Amino acid sequence: QVELQESGPGLVKPSETLSLTCTVSGGSIRSYYWRWIRQPPGKGLEYIGYIYYNGNTNYNPSLKSRVTISVDTSQNQFSLKLSSVTAADTAVYYCARDNTMIRGVLDYWGRGKLVTVSS
Amino acid sequence: DIVMTQSPDSLAVSLGERATINCKSSQSLLYSSNNRDSLAWYQQKPGQPPKLLIYWASMRESGVPDRFSGSGSGTDFTLTISSLQVEDVAVYYCQQYYSSPGITFGQGTRLEIK
Numbered sequence: 001q002v003e004l005q006e007s008g009p010g011l012v013k014p015s016e017t018l019s020l021t022c023t024v025s026g027g028s029i030r031s032y033y034w035r036w037i038r039q040p041p042g043k044g045l046e047y048i049g050y051i052y053y054n055g056n057t058n059y060n061p062s063l064k065s066r067v068t069i070s071v072d073t074s075q076n077q078f079s080l081k082l083s084s085v086t087a088a089d090t091a092v093y094y095c096a097r098d099n100t101m102i103r104g105v106l107d108y109w110g111r112g113k114l115v116t117v118s119s
Numbered sequence: 120d121i122v123m124t125q126s127p128d129s130l131a132v133s134l135g136e137r138a139t140i141n142c143k144s145s146q147s148l149l150y151s152s153n154n155r156d157s158l159a160w161y162q163q164k165p166g167q168p169p170k171l172l173i174y175w176a177s178m179r180e181s182g183v184p185d186r187f188s189g190s191g192s193g194t195d196f197t198l199t200i201s202s203l204q205v206e207d208v209a210v211y212y213c214q215q216y217y218s219s220p221g222i223t224f225g226q227g228t229r230l231e232i233k
Contacts, residue, residue: 033220045169045212045224058220061120094168102174104216105159109168 002027004095004110012089012117018082020113022095029053029076033098035106036069036080038091046091050098051078085117121145121215125225131233138200140228142213147193148176150217157217160189160198163227164209172211173198200230208232 008020022034036048049059051069059067063082071078082089092112099105122145132138148156156176161169171180173189176196186201200207213225 035222044226045214047222047224050220060221096168099171099174102216104157104214104219104222105171105174106161106169106214107171107180109170112168 002097002108004097004108006093006095006110006113008113008115010114010116012085012115013119014086014117015084018080018085018089018093018115018117020080020093020095020115022078022080022110024076024078024097029071029073029078032100033103034071034078035096035098037094037096037106037109038089039094039112040088040091048080048082048093087117089115090117091115120221121148121218121223123213123215123223123225125211125213125228127228128226129229129231131231132200132203133233134205135202136233138203138207138230140198140211140213140230142191142196142198142225144194144196144215144217146217148196148215148217149193156192156196157215157219158189158191158196159214159216160187161212161214162207162209163212169212203230203232205232 003025005023012018030053035050066083068081094112095110096106097108099107126141158176160173163169177189210227
C-alpha cells in the first residue's frame with residue numbers, strides 16, 4: 001500500500017521560504033506524477049504544482065513565480081519550496097499522487113502538514 | 120482557468136434520505152478521445168485528506184459504497200448519496216482534470232445530518 005508523508009517546519013516567518021518534503025513508501029516514485037495541494041484553514045483546495053519522476057514540472061500560474069518542486073528518486077521523495085511567504089500562505093499542505101492511468105485524478109494523499117506563516 | 124462552482128455550499132439531510140450535490144464547470148469537460156467527462160469527486164472528513172470517490176464523472180473508485188453515484192456531462196454534474204449514513208458527514212469537492220496538468224476544485228459542499 002502506497003503511503004505519502006509530508007515533513008518540514010510547521011512555522012515559517014514572513015518573506016522567508018517554505019520547504020516541505022514528501023516521502024513515498026510502499027511503492028516507487030518512478031512512472032508517476034506527484035502533486036502538491038494546499039488548503040487554508042476552513043477553506044477549499046488549491047493546486048500548487050506537480051512533478052513527474054523524470055523532473056518535468058507544472059505550476060499553478062498564480063504561484064509559479066514563487067514555487068519550485070523537485071524530485072529525488074534515490075530517496076523516493078519530492079519537495080516543495082515556496083518563496084517570499086505571507087500570512088496568506090498559511091495552510092495545510094498535502095502531497096498526492098496521480099492515478100496511474102488518469103492524469104489529474106488524485107488517488108493517494110498524505111495526511112497533510114499545517115504550515116503557519118507568522119513572525 | 121476552468122472555474123468549478125458547487126451548489127449548495129451546505130446541505131442538511133436526514134439519515135436514510137437522498138443527498139444531492141451539484142457542480143458546474145465554466146467550460147465543457149468532455150474529453151473527446153474517450154467521450155468521457157474529466158470530473159472527479161472527493162470526500163473530506165475533519166482532520167483527514169480528501170478521499171477519491173468518483174472519476175470520469177460516474178465511475179466509482181474501488182471500495183466506495185454503491186450508495187455514492189455520479190452523473191452529468193458537459194458542464195453540469197451531480198453527486199448523489201442515495202441513503203445518507205452517519206459516516207457520510209463530510210465536505211465534498213468536485214474537481215476537473217480536463218485541463219490537466221492544471222486542475223481546479225470546486226469550493227466544497229458541507230454535508231450534515233438534519
